[in-house]
Amino acid sequence: MQGAVSKDCFLFNGEGNAIRQAAGWHSCSHEGKLRLSLHVPAAYGLFLTAVPAFLFSVKGCSQMFVQIVFALFYAAISLSQAITGPLSDRFGRERFMILGLAIAAFGIGIFPNLETTMISIVLTIGSLGLGIFYISSMTFLNNAVPNSLKGTISGAYYLFWGVGYFAGPLVISKISEIMGSNTGFYTFSCMLMIEVIVLASACRNRLKRADCNN
Numbered sequence: 001m002q003g004a005v006s007k008d009c010f011l012f013n014g015e016g017n018a019i020r021q022a023a024g025w026h027s028c029s030h031e032g033k034l035r036l037s038l039h040v041p042a043a044y045g046l047f048l049t050a051v052p053a054f055l056f057s058v059k060g061c062s063q064m065f066v067q068i069v070f071a072l073f074y075a076a077i078s079l080s081q082a083i084t085g086p087l088s089d090r091f092g093r094e095r096f097m098i099l100g101l102a103i104a105a106f107g108i109g110i111f112p113n114l115e116t117t118m119i120s121i122v123l124t125i126g127s128l129g130l131g132i133f134y135i136s137s138m139t140f141l142n143n144a145v146p147n148s149l150k151g152t153i154s155g156a157y158y159l160f161w162g163v164g165y166f167a168g169p170l171v172i173s174k175i176s177e178i179m180g181s182n183t184g185f186y187t188f189s190c191m192l193m194i195e196v197i198v199l200a201s202a203c204r205n206r207l208k209r210a211d212c213n214n
Contacts, residue, residue: 039195040133041161042168043104046188047073047127049169050176054112058181061116072124080131088136093143094203096136102196103129109189112182 055061055069080100088096107126111119138157145153168188176184 039164039168039192040101040104040130040137041164042172042188043108043126043130043192045165045169046108046172046185047123047130050173050184051111051123053173054176054181054185055119058112059116059119061119065116065120069120069123072120073127076124076127077131077134080128081135084132084135085139088139093136093140094199096132097140098196098200098203100129100132100134100136101192101199104133105129105189105192105196108185108192112185 051069052066055066084096084100104126107122107124107129111122111126114122138154141153141157142150172184172188174184175187176182
């Protein structure tokens with residue numbers, strides 16, 4: 001999962017060159033964004049499968065508590081998307097992609113060591129991060145290609161989304177089974193933080209080049 005998924009993975013039948021030319025893409029500025037097509041849906045999958053299993057088996061949480069966590073998860077995702085959409089229109093997609101991913105990594109990385117009340121709060125915050133990233137990244141991709149290729153890029157995005165959604169929890173659960181119940185969450189959080197650093201660095205380099213050109 002951690003291997004980079006290049007932007008060409010989203011493109012079929014030799015359309016990569018056409019999209020790059022139409023959108024003015026440069027690999028160093030956008031490749032970091034699109035490799036998240038596996039990591040972020042894996043985080044969604046964790047929240048829906050591995051996290052409840054962990055709460056039941058390791059933390060001994062009640063069914064009611066897990067249901068509350070689920071409700072807060074969906075509420076946070078919905079709220080964050082409603083708020084982030086207009087804000088990303090105004091301030092740009094990239095900063096919200098970075099912010100959302102960092103928040104999600106924070107929530108996934110620290111909740112295993114917390115008590116039940118704090119777990120619900122931290123997981124809700126992590127859910128906000130997932131919602132922030134999702135709406136920002138989907139809008140970014142939609143704007144990055146001409147109208148003739150919007151269906152192609154959206155379909156490919158959701159294809160890789162489904163792969164990450166399915167495979168991510170399986171891989172992380174296996175890591176936890178082999179190395180300890182918390183290790184899978186720590187590992188995945190670190191993977192997301194690496195992506196945050198790569199994405200932020202790529203955006204900074206692009207801005208520097210833009211300043212030099214001006």
